[in-house]
Structures are given as structure tokens and as C-alpha cells.
Amino acid sequence: MPDNESELREACGVFGVWAPGTPVSHTVYLGLFALQHRGQESAGIAVSDGAKIWVDKDMGLVSTIFDDHRLRALQGHSAIGHTRYSTTGASSWMNSQPVYRAAAEQHFALAHNGNLVNTAELAQAAGMAVDEIGSDSDVVAALLAKELSADGQDHGSDALMPSFLQVLRRLEGAYSFVMLTDHFLVGARDPLGFRPLFLGRLHDGWVLASETPALDVVGAELVREVEPGEVVVIAEGELVSHRPFSGEAATPRLCSFEYVYFARPDGYLGGQNVHRVRQRMGEALARQAPAPADYVVPIPESGIPGAQGYAKQSDLPYVDGFIKNRYIGRTFIAPTQELRRNAVRIKLNPIRENIEGRRLVVVEDSIVRATTLRETMRMLRSAGAAEIHLRVLSPPYRWPCFYGMNTTDRSQLIAANREVEEIRTYLGAESLAYLDIDAMVEAISPDSAPGLCTACLTGEYPTPLPS
Numbered sequence: 001m002p003d004n005e006s007e008l009r010e011a012c013g014v015f016g017v018w019a020p021g022t023p024v025s026h027t028v029y030l031g032l033f034a035l036q037h038r039g040q041e042s043a044g045i046a047v048s049d050g051a052k053i054w055v056d057k058d059m060g061l062v063s064t065i066f067d068d069h070r071l072r073a074l075q076g077h078s079a080i081g082h083t084r085y086s087t088t089g090a091s092s093w094m095n096s097q098p099v100y101r102a103a104a105e106q107h108f109a110l111a112h113n114g115n116l117v118n119t120a121e122l123a124q125a126a127g128m129a130v131d132e133i134g135s136d137s138d139v140v141a142a143l144l145a146k147e148l149s150a151d152g153q154d155h156g157s158d159a160l161m162p163s164f165l166q167v168l169r170r171l172e173g174a175y176s177f178v179m180l181t182d183h184f185l186v187g188a189r190d191p192l193g194f195r196p197l198f199l200g201r202l203h204d205g206w207v208l209a210s211e212t213p214a215l216d217v218v219g220a221e222l223v224r225e226v227e228p229g230e231v232v233v234i235a236e237g238e239l240v241s242h243r244p245f246s247g248e249a250a251t252p253r254l255c256s257f258e259y260v261y262f263a264r265p266d267g268y269l270g271g272q273n274v275h276r277v278r279q280r281m282g283e284a285l286a287r288q289a290p291a292p293a294d295y296v297v298p299i300p301e302s303g304i305p306g307a308q309g310y311a312k313q314s315d316l317p318y319v320d321g322f323i324k325n326r327y328i329g330r331t332f333i334a335p336t337q338e339l340r341r342n343a344v345r346i347k348l349n350p351i352r353e354n355i356e357g358r359r360l361v362v363v364e365d366s367i368v369r370a371t372t373l374r375e376t377m378r379m380l381r382s383a384g385a386a387e388i389h390l391r392v393l394s395p396p397y398r399w400p401c402f403y404g405m406n407t408t409d410r411s412q413l414i415a416a417n418r419e420v421e422e423i424r425t426y427l428g429a430e431s432l433a434y435l436d437i438d439a440m441v442e443a444i445s446p447d448s449a450p451g452l453c454t455a456c457l458t459g460e461y462p463t464p465l466p467s
Helices: 026-035 068-072 121-123 136-148 156-168 212-217 257-262 274-288 304-313 339-347 371-381 420-427 437-444
Strands: 012-019 042-048 053-059 080-083 099-103 106-116 175-179 185-188 199-202 205-211 221-225 231-235 240-242 296-297 322-324 346-349 357-363 388-391 433-435
Touching: 012 026, 012 106, 012 175, 012 185, 026 042, 026 068, 026 080, 026 205, 026 212, 026 296, 042 106, 053 433, 080 106, 080 175, 099 136, 106 136, 106 346, 121 136, 136 156, 156 185, 156 231, 185 205, 185 221, 185 420, 205 212, 205 433, 221 231, 221 240, 240 388, 257 274, 274 304, 274 437, 339 346, 346 371, 357 371, 371 388, 371 420, 420 433
Parallel strands: 296 357, 357 388, 388 433
Antiparallel strands: 012 080, 012 205, 042 053, 042 080, 099 106, 106 175, 175 185, 185 231, 199 205, 199 221, 231 240, 322 346
């Protein structure tokens, strides 16, 4: 249950559309609105009319940045958009996306979801000083601009895609890109497929999006996932697929926390409905760690399907224990501990009628730093809970993520520094149990488990990491 300092955050959400004759900026706005949960620090839109690219971006939520006046000013037939949480680079307007570059008479805008592990090396190759490094997208854009300008000649639009593919081959880590030029729209996914990217079809065009609900919102039909290591180019209504990475195809490594926490429950990943996956996690957790209780209570929002599954499997009543304020994004920064505790109540408030005198199974999606969860447990005690049996839909989060989550400092991860019993005591629960990793993987795909990245749970990283 995240908040500002203790929040588990992923890099971003990306969206792209090619649809002549339609108000593409409004389409991107709707798509970004559906992806708002993936980034609430800044948002931006870039639009092309075939001759120029306009970019409008700012700090804040999609709905507070863009109004009809700003959207009408963005005229064109293709566009990309971005919502950001900072994992590389500070949270600032300068690091908001899409980023824009012009080089060798070529113009392009770029937006990125993920995190690269060789950013310093790439920045050096792009001729950037250390203090010039903002977001990964900024570094990639600078590298592409340098690639385009390498021989000092203008080769026209034909030069941009070969240069972009050449740059992609130099990247290490996690990325899903959308890129906009004067002539085409591009979607690209890293060879291991850490971060999702989907392709949708409009009656009069194409859509790219980080999650399937963004396709639903704009009336696009899901065609398929952009495959790991694939680059799709949409120009003049035609789609061409490129495979720029040589060698034997690697086993995909989609981030397991897309299923646990990040993805919207109404979406699909790897052919699986996310809501149903989380219910299966709850069912598996009930089999693995039953508890003597009166009610099963979720911590909103991503804990809800898991609590439903736990209640069904254990034949216990499912009840709501909290009301969530749906108008709150990130918890505001509060200067004192007392105000920080009150800030948690701005997001959640307990329903005393369902808590007082009750033995509760409380279902949470994950425990990362546990700061907010501890305050949530105190709220349950204050509301009169007789017993709290905490159940977690994922294994202990013990290792840093370098592929797009804000957990690169292992010292801040509670399970990296405390045993389960110590965590239970810290949180003030009668019992605490995590879902086993084999059961989690089975719940994600019971028929044939896809390749998953579980590095934050196992410490087994699918790519080499710089020292």
C-alpha cells in the first residue's frame, strides 16, 4: 500500500496512435488517463502532422495538465504520450517526457517505460557529461541524434530507422519505447520483454499502449503483444515488424510485479487476466497459510482480488475493511510524523463495523519498505481488531530492482534486513505469511508458466549488472 517515501513505483506508461482524420491528441489523452496509475509525477504528448512535431508536457496528473484548449492546439495524424514516475533522473519538468530532438534535418520524439543498466556508458558515447544525465530517454535520444549526425550528411527519413535500430542494439536493461517522427510511429520492446507493450487496431489506424485497458478506452481492438525484441513501424497505415537482435531468442522475462501490483486488474498480460491471476494467488495463499479468523479483509486496491480468492478458498466471509479516497494520487509530503500518519488516513479510513472485535485475515499484495503498512496495521488496531493475520500475495521482496522500479537501495527493503518473524513483530500482527514463489509463478500461468523476472524476490538477475 504505497505512499511517497515508501511507495513501490514503476517507471512509466506509454501510448502511441496513428490515425489520420481523427483528433489524435484527444485519443492520447484518453489513453494516458487509463495509464495514470503507472506514473503520476508528469505527463506529456507529442503530435506530428507530417512536417512538424509539437510537444506539450508538464508536471502533475494528466487531467490537471491537459484541457480541451491545449489538446486542440496539438494537431496532427499521429502522436505519442507518456506518464512518468522517476526511477532514473529527478522528478522535474526537464526530465518529463516525451523528449524531442532534431538532428541532420530529422525530427523525433521519444517516450520510454523501463530502466537501462548501462546508462552511464551510453551517456559517455553520446558525449554527455555526468551532470547532464536526466532520464534514460534523454540519453537514448542524444545517442540517436549523434548517430544521425555521424557523417554530417542528410540522408532523409530513410536514415532514421537504421540509426534507431543501431542504438537499440547498444541498450542493456528494460525498455518499451514509443517514438514519433515526421513520417512514422514506432514501438520497440527489449529482447527480454521486461515491460509490456501492446498493439491495437482502430478502424482507421493503429495504437500502441503499455496496457490493454488503454486500448479499450479508445475503442481499439487488441491485436497482440509486441513481442520481446520486436520493433514495429507504422507508416501510411501499414505495419512492418523488425527483429534487430541477432542470435538465439532469449527466454522472456516479463516483470512478475506487473501481475502482483502494477498492471490494472481489468487488463491482460501473457494471455492472462490480471484480476484472475491475483485471485489465484489468494487461493494459493489460503491453501498454504490458513488462519483462524472471522473475516478476510483486503488492503485496497491490488489486494482486493487476492482477498477474494483467499476468502473463497478458505470459506471465510469477505468484507471491506477500508474505504479508499479515490481522489488521492500520491500522499502529500508531510513535515512531521503525526502528519504523515494522518496522511495515510487521507488515502484509507477503516470501517469500524467490520473490524471491531473481529479476527481478521488482512491481504496485501507485497511488502517492500513497510512504512505505510505499519501505519495501516495501527489503524486496524485503533478500530478494534482483535487479531490480525497478515497474508502477502508475493514472496519477501529482498533484492533491488534495476529494471524500472524505485528499489535500487537494498538497505531500505525490510525483508532484506529482517526475518519474517521480525517483520511480523514490527507490523504488530498475530501472524504473517508470504506466498511461496513456486505458487506465485503457478498462479500467474497455471498452464505453461511464461518467463518471468523474479530478481527482486530471488536475487537472480537475468542480465549482467554494472558494478
